Amino acid sequence: MIAVMDFQKKYGNEIVLDGVNFVLEKGKTLCVTGASGSGKSTLLRLLAGWESPDAGDFRIAGKSMLHIPPSQRKVVYLSQEPLLFPHLSVAKNLSYGLEIRRLPGKVVRERVGELAQRLGLDTQLHKMPDQLSGGQKQRVSFGRSLIIEPEIFLLDEPFASLDHQTREEMQVLFGELRLTFSMTTIFVTHDIKEALMTADQLATLKGGKLTVFDQVQDFLASPESGARKELDFWTRIQQLQQHEPQQ
Amino acid sequence: MMQKTLNTLIIIFLALPLAALLYLSAVKFWVYPDLLRAHFSLEFWSGLGGTYSGLTSSFALSLLMATSISLTATGLGFFFSAFLLLVPGRSTWLALSFFPYLIAPVSFGALLQTYFVRFGLSGSTGGVWIAQLLFVVPYANILLSTFWNRHIRQLYQQAITLGARPLQALSGIILPLAKPWLGLSLLQCFLISWYEYGITRLIGIGKVQTLTVGVMHYLNEANPHVAALAAILLVSPVVLLGAISYIVVGKLSLQV
Numbered sequence: 044m045i046a047v048m049d050f051q052k053k054y055g056n057e058i059v060l061d062g063v064n065f066v067l068e069k070g071k072t073l074c075v076t077g078a079s080g081s082g083k084s085t086l087l088r089l090l091a092g093w094e095s096p097d098a099g100d101f102r103i104a105g106k107s108m109l110h111i112p113p114s115q116r117k118v119v120y121l122s123q124e125p126l127l128f129p130h131l132s133v134a135k136n137l138s139y140g141l142e143i144r145r146l147p148g149k150v151v152r153e154r155v156g157e158l159a160q161r162l163g164l165d166t167q168l169h170k171m172p173d174q175l176s177g178g179q180k181q182r183v184s185f186g187r188s189l190i191i192e193p194e195i196f197l198l199d200e201p202f203a204s205l206d207h208q209t210r211e212e213m214q215v216l217f218g219e220l221r222l223t224f225s226m227t228t229i230f231v232t233h234d235i236k237e238a239l240m241t242a243d244q245l246a247t248l249k250g251g252k253l254t255v256f257d258q259v260q261d262f263l264a265s266p267e268s269g270a271r272k273e274l275d276f277w278t279r280i281q282q283l284q285q286h287e288p289q290q
Numbered sequence: 291m292m293q294k295t296l297n298t299l300i301i302i303f304l305a306l307p308l309a310a311l312l313y314l315s316a317v318k319f320w321v322y323p324d325l326l327r328a329h330f331s332l333e334f335w336s337g338l339g340g341t342y343s344g345l346t347s348s349f350a351l352s353l354l355m356a357t358s359i360s361l362t363a364t365g366l367g368f369f370f371s372a373f374l375l376l377v378p379g380r381s382t383w384l385a386l387s388f389f390p391y392l393i394a395p396v397s398f399g400a401l402l403q404t405y406f407v408r409f410g411l412s413g414s415t416g417g418v419w420i421a422q423l424l425f426v427v428p429y430a431n432i433l434l435s436t437f438w439n440r441h442i443r444q445l446y447q448q449a450i451t452l453g454a455r456p457l458q459a460l461s462g463i464i465l466p467l468a469k470p471w472l473g474l475s476l477l478q479c480f481l482i483s484w485y486e487y488g489i490t491r492l493i494g495i496g497k498v499q500t501l502t503v504g505v506m507h508y509l510n511e512a513n514p515h516v517a518a519l520a521a522i523l524l525v526s527p528v529v530l531l532g533a534i535s536y537i538v539v540g541k542l543s544l545q546v
Contacts, residue, residue, distance in 0.1 A: 091451060114450045124441075126448045130466045140452040143462070191453055 044068055045195060045227065050099035052085055059085050060096070061251030067244065070225040073255075074242035076233060076268060081248045083231040087197040090229065091120040103194050118195045119188040123203040125180035127172035127187075134159075134168040136183055140191035154190055161223075162186045162216075178209035182216070189224055196228040202237070214240055235273045308525065314518035334519045342516060345504055349523050351415070352484060352501040356527075359422050360480035364472060367430025367479075374431075375438045384435055387428035396488035398425060406493050413497040421493040422486055426479045433478065437471040477531055484528065 050063040059082040067073045077083050088094050090101055092113035101108045108116050127136050134155055135142075141151045159165045162182045172180060181201060188196060201217075202210045214237060221228060221241075232238050238245060245262040246255040247269070256262040263270045318331040338346045374380045390398045402421050403412065411417030442464065449459035465472075487502045494503070501524050508517040 091447075093447060113447070114453055114455055117453075118451070120447070120451050122444070124444065126444055128445060128449070128463055139449070139454075139462075143452070143454045143458050187452065 044104065046100075046102045047090070048100045048102070050086070050089060050101070051097045052082070052089060052094070053097055058251045060089075060253075063099070063248075063251075063253040065244075065246065065253060065255050067227060067229070069227050070221075071243040072221055072226070072228040072230055072241055073244045073246060074230045074232060074238040075246045075248055075253070076231075076235065076238050077248035078269075079233065082251060083248050084199055086248065086253075087120060087199050087229065087231060090195070091118055091197055092116055093120075117191075117193045118197060119191070119193040120197045120199065121184055121188060121201050122199045123201055125172075125177075125184035127175075127180055127183055129172050131172075132168065133164060133170050133172070133175070133183055136172065137164075137168075137186050137190060139187060144191075158186050158190055176209070177205050178213060181205065181213055185217075185220065189220065189226075192224075194227065196226050196230075198228060198230045200232055201230075203232075203234075210237075217241060235268070235270050239270075308522070308529070311518045311522050311525075314514055315516075315522055317515070334515050337516075338519075342519070344499065345501070345516075345520055345523060348499045348501045348504040351499070353527065355415075355419055355422065355500065356480045356483040359419065359426055359483040360476050363423060363426040363430040363479045364434075364475040366427050367434045367475060368468070368472065370427070370431050371434040371438050374435065375443060384432065387431045390425050390428050394488065395425060395486065396492065399489035399492035402489070403492055412493060413495045415494075415498050418490050418494045418498045418500075421489050422483050425486070425489055426482050429482060430475050430479055433475050434468075434471055437468050442467065480531065481528060484524075 044066060046066045048064055050060050051058075052060040063086060065073065075083050075086065085094070089096050090108075092108070092111070095109070103116075103118075108118070128139065131139065137155045137158060138151045141154060155168070156165070159168055162185065164179065164182055164186065167175065167179060167183075172183070175183065184201075202213045205213060218241060220226060230238070230241055232241075239259070244255060245259065245268070246253050247262075247265065247267045248254075249267050254265070254267055256265065256268070262268050263274060265271070315334055316330055316332060318329045318333060334342065337343075374383050377383075393401075399421060402424065406412045406417050406421065411420060445463055445467070446459050449463045450456065454462065485502055486500070487506065490498060490500050490503055494500075496503075499507075501520065505517060505520040505524055508520050511517075
């Protein structure tokens with residue numbers, strides 16, 4: 044279980060996070076929605092350890108992470124850019140986390156092979172990142188993180204730069220992976236549909252405050268989440284289609 | 291065909307002065323009215339071990355100085371430019387790095403001279419080394435700043451997030467990506483130090499005889515044969531480095 048307690052962060056006079064609290068069970072996904080600049084990415088950066096909060100605590104299984112360096116937190120941050128290492132092949136990108144832990148070559152090869160097959164990358168292992176499509180790059184990025192079995196995945200709009208079809212494929216793949224690997228994930232997105240598809244828990248960040256919704260209905264009904272507006276929009280589209288004269 | 295002819299012309303254009311220098315260093319007398327000096331002799335070349343051993347020691351000193359300055363400046367420039375990515379006011383620091391190049395090297399040397407005299411560094415090899423380094427490090431910083439950007443920083447953080455220690459991320463991810471920049475910086479810093487004249491003259495006050503200073507000495511003596519020999523020594527590592535960097539940097543850029 045992870046717990047974030049009273050996280051606060053200010054840049055100059057601007058309050059970005061103002062007492063953020065939440066608890067997330069192991070293997071669950073919390074989706075955080077919110078407008079651009081609402082502090083979603085800042086929250087993830089604090090959890091990853093790239094920045095320190097001004098106040099508050101962050102615990103994994105009861106242990107405070109604040110003084111643990113990012114490399115030892117077992118918290119993986121994935122952004123919308125896949126950030127593959129451009130000078131390493133797909134196989135080497137996938138095995139990077141294992142090789143720096145000096146695991147035996149045989150174990151590394153086996154685990155890379157197994158994961159590559161699961162991600163549909165088994166025929167791409169020899170390729171360099173610039174030879175892959177956007178979706179394939181994200182698969183490698185996911186695989187590279189999954190292979191080290193982190194405690195938490197921090198996903199910062201990971202599918203935002205993908206085309207519509209690839210994005211849907213990746214959402215489905217993520218759904219499968221999170222169940223298979225029992226991933227504990229904090230998923231930041233401004234896409235309400237994506238949030239509804241992927242989340243166990245939903246939350247909205249606005250004005251530095253995080254509102255966590257216990258029920259999906261509460262999320263949908265909340266004016267803060269923006270879901271109401273999106274639902275209204277689709278309802279109107281549906282109504283327009285129903286009233287369209289048949290040709 | 292046109293491109294091939296152009297390449298050949300460029301090669302001839304670059305090689306011709308070298309050939310002329312080589313010829314001048316390997317002939318002895320000139321009998322009027324002969325057009326060419328036809329008395330071939332290796333006297334000047336063999337003099338490198340005796341009569342002109344000063345050139346040999348100047349060559350060794352320049353080689354040692356330029357190599358050590360190139361390595362030190364590139365190392366310092368790499369870490370300084372990386373540090374600038376993390377601190378506010380990056381553009382101010384970068385603008386300051388241009389200062390030695392906005393004023394002439396001689397003026398830069400003149401600015402430093404007072405301090406070097408005060409600290410007893412004037413006229414010493416160590417003093418010239420430090421003065422050249424102060425001139426070259428800002429260049430390395432400017433050059434290597436073009437490598438560091440948000441994307442490189444994110445790749446570094448990605449490696450750390452996957453469990454790499456900072457040194458592992460540096461050696462496994464950052465340095466391989468920076469190889470073309472480091473190669474270019476090593477070459478350019480070497481060249482700046484190798485050909486440096488103004489600061490060396492001012493801080494070295496004639497006591498530190500680098501090869502560039504030596505060439506000027508023989509030119510002033512109006513000895514074209516020894517001056518040609520010194521000039522060949524002066525350009526030889528540069529031609530060699532140019533060829534190596536052309537091959538190595540070219541290959542590395544293709545890999546990255």
